[in-house]
Amino acid sequence: MKTRDATAADIDFLANAFLRAMRPYITAARGSWDQVKEDRQFREQLHLSSTRIILDEGNSVGFYMTHDEGHDLELHTLCIVPEYQTPRLGHGSRPANYRPGSEVQTRRCAFSSQGKSRCTFALSTARICRHQRDRSPLPDEARMKSPPVRPAAKDPDRMSIKVANRFHEANRRRWDAGSASWARRADTRGIWKRSHLDPSLALDSAELKWLNDVAGKSVAVLGSGDNQVVFALAGLGAKVTSIDISEHQIEVARSRAALLGLQVNFVRSDVIDLSSLADATFDVVYTGGYVAPWVSDLRRYYGEAGRILKPGGLLIVSEYHPFRRVWKRSPSSLELRSNYFDRGPYRFEAAPDVLYHAPGELEQFEFHWTVADYITAILASGCQLIHAEEFGDAVKDWEDAPMAGLPRSLLLVGRRDG
Numbered sequence: 001m002k003t004r005d006a007t008a009a010d011i012d013f014l015a016n017a018f019l020r021a022m023r024p025y026i027t028a029a030r031g032s033w034d035q036v037k038e039d040r041q042f043r044e045q046l047h048l049s050s051t052r053i054i055l056d057e058g059n060s061v062g063f064y065m066t067h068d069e070g071h072d073l074e075l076h077t078l079c080i081v082p083e084y085q086t087p088r089l090g091h092g093s094r095p096a097n098y099r100p101g102s103e104v105q106t107r108r109c110a111f112s113s114q115g116k117s118r119c120t121f122a123l124s125t126a127r128i129c130r131h132q133r134d135r136s137p138l139p140d141e142a143r144m145k146s147p148p149v150r151p152a153a154k155d156p157d158r159m160s161i162k163v164a165n166r167f168h169e170a171n172r173r174r175w176d177a178g179s180a181s182w183a184r185r186a187d188t189r190g191i192w193k194r195s196h197l198d199p200s201l202a203l204d205s206a207e208l209k210w211l212n213d214v215a216g217k218s219v220a221v222l223g224s225g226d227n228q229v230v231f232a233l234a235g236l237g238a239k240v241t242s243i244d245i246s247e248h249q250i251e252v253a254r255s256r257a258a259l260l261g262l263q264v265n266f267v268r269s270d271v272i273d274l275s276s277l278a279d280a281t282f283d284v285v286y287t288g289g290y291v292a293p294w295v296s297d298l299r300r301y302y303g304e305a306g307r308i309l310k311p312g313g314l315l316i317v318s319e320y321h322p323f324r325r326v327w328k329r330s331p332s333s334l335e336l337r338s339n340y341f342d343r344g345p346y347r348f349e350a351a352p353d354v355l356y357h358a359p360g361e362l363e364q365f366e367f368h369w370t371v372a373d374y375i376t377a378i379l380a381s382g383c384q385l386i387h388a389e390e391f392g393d394a395v396k397d398w399e400d401a402p403m404a405g406l407p408r409s410l411l412l413v414g415r416r417d418g
């Protein structure tokens with residue numbers, strides 16, 4: 001591998017590419033793009049430093065930045081590929097057109113937290129590495145259909161949990177590592193502190209129709225995450241069991257429940273193997289809010305949910321709508337990133353922050369389930385489907401394509417056969 005120092009032209013090229021890539025973000029922050037790009041102060045604040053530039057023989061250039069937590073703007077992966085003519089802001093994976101194992105140095109770029117208009121971001125000591133061309137997909141398409149899965153290392157401290165497969169083992173580690181940043185986000189929203197008093201903060205009215213009368217009933221929440229729903233149900237008087245694969249997620253939730261004075265039973269378990277829970281234990285099983293995309297086998301997942309339900313009990317699945325999961329990241333147009341019927345697994349190498357998918361060392365796997373997959377998995381779980389609803393059409397701040405007008409949530413309610 002040959003390396004050389006970045007030239008002024010490289011830096012200029014990267015600076016301009018960066019400006020183009022940042023355009024939608026900066027425009028949103030400061031008004032018109034024309035003003036921004038001519039803004040001398042802004043250009044002077046744009047310093048590039050200490051990033052390793054990777055240049056392949058086709059003159060593709062990629063470089064990586066991760067955000068400094070606490071700052072306003074976040075830039076994840078910028079990969080400039082001339083044959084595609086546009087710089088791409090990707091996330092979640094290193095560009096696959098670099099040979100596996102090639103050195104890619106990630107670095108932090110800092111953006112002023114005083115306002116979204118300022119940033120410092122530098123490239124004064126860059127080196128260029130020449131690589132042979134490899135025609136693997138680019139960052140946005142770097143989701144691999146047949147990922148090179150490493151066998152999970154044995155970790156004696158963690159062996160008390162039975163993890164059903166290697167995808168879930170990777171995801172469990174990923175969520176353990178991401179739990180602190182997830183907790184900080186939930187703290188910022190503050191919903192977990194109040195959802196036991198006002199369940200509508202955590203549950204949509206479409207869901208509450210099925211949950212208003214849970215007082216005194218036993219309810220399991222699968223993939224409980226931030227536990228906002230768990231606390232809402234506890235506030236409604238239910239005896240709640242909160243189940244999650246991540247020990248750290250459970251630890252955070254346990255301490256929050258203690259702070260709120262709520263009685264919750266916490267169980268660390270993989271949703272596709274709930275063998276620590278007996279058959280026909282619960283009146284209601286609630287699951288959703290972006291759990292299914294982490295799960296490799298929807299039928300086993302809902303099959304286990306059906307098994308732990310009492311006859312006549314309700315299985316409530318309220319998931320992020322699959323129609324929202326197929327788009328490329330873009331501020332202004334909808335363009336398919338992946339085929340609706342491609343279930344994955346999609347492999348990412350992620351940094352701890354779950355939501356922003358900055359590139360990093362944590363392996364994670366996501367899956368895509370179609371509407372029909374959800375329905376058939378519920379029907380196979382021993383439940384009759386008694387209700388289906390799609391709700392919500394607004395776009396949340398973390399969603400990265402203009403999906404307003406598409407359904408946000410898919411609610412399916414099954415009743416356990418008697």
Ligand SMILES: C[S@@+](CC[C@H](N)C(=O)[O-])C[C@H]1O[C@@H](n2cnc3c(N)ncnc32)[C@H](O)[C@@H]1O
Nearest residue numbers: 175223224225226244245246270271289290294
């Ligand atoms: C995005 S959160 C969804 C829950 C909640 N809506 C939230 O926003 O926190 C995903 C949660 O599912 C958990 N999870 C992922 N895979 C799981 C599995 N196989 N079994 C149990 N929990 C799982 C993760 O640990 C995480 O807490």
